[in-house]
Amino acid sequence: MTRSHVNTVVLVGRLAEDPARRPLAAGGEVVSWRLIVDRPGSGDGRHVVDALACCTFEPGVGGRTATWRKGDLIQVRGSLRRRFWGVDEVRRSRHEVEVYEAAQLFEEQAGSPRGPD
Numbered sequence: 001m002t003r004s005h006v007n008t009v010v011l012v013g014r015l016a017e018d019p020a021r022r023p024l025a026a027g028g029e030v031v032s033w034r035l036i037v038d039r040p041g042s043g044d045g046r047h048v049v050d051a052l053a054c055c056t057f058e059p060g061v062g063g064r065t066a067t068w069r070k071g072d073l074i075q076v077r078g079s080l081r082r083r084f085w086g087v088d089e090v091r092r093s094r095h096e097v098e099v100y101e102a103a104q105l106f107e108e109q110a111g112s113p114r115g116p117d
């Protein structure tokens with residue numbers, strides 16, 4: 001029996017900070033941001049969140065992020081990736097969501113809901 005692997009992540013959360021743009025040596029750019037996502041109720045009244053790293057290499061998605069600001073409510077769809085960097089002795093890694101679809105659902109500054117981009 002053949003089984004398919006699935007790596008799809010859907011998140012809805014608030015921007016922790018304005019998206020950051022960084023040019024790539026091969027051309028284009030990567031845009032990165034963190035989403036603050038509430039965890040379901042813990043039962044003890046504490047407000048628990050996760051801060052999840054997101055990035056995109058897609059020019060269309062990157063262009064949409066130009067108007068996003070800290071506090072905006074964002075929905076993303078992408079794949080979970082593990083990135084490695086550094087030299088062998090000091091090798092580091094982190095997980096992030098590589099986003100291929102994104103929409104701003106609520107603009108914090110204007111306080112108005114928005115439809116999908």
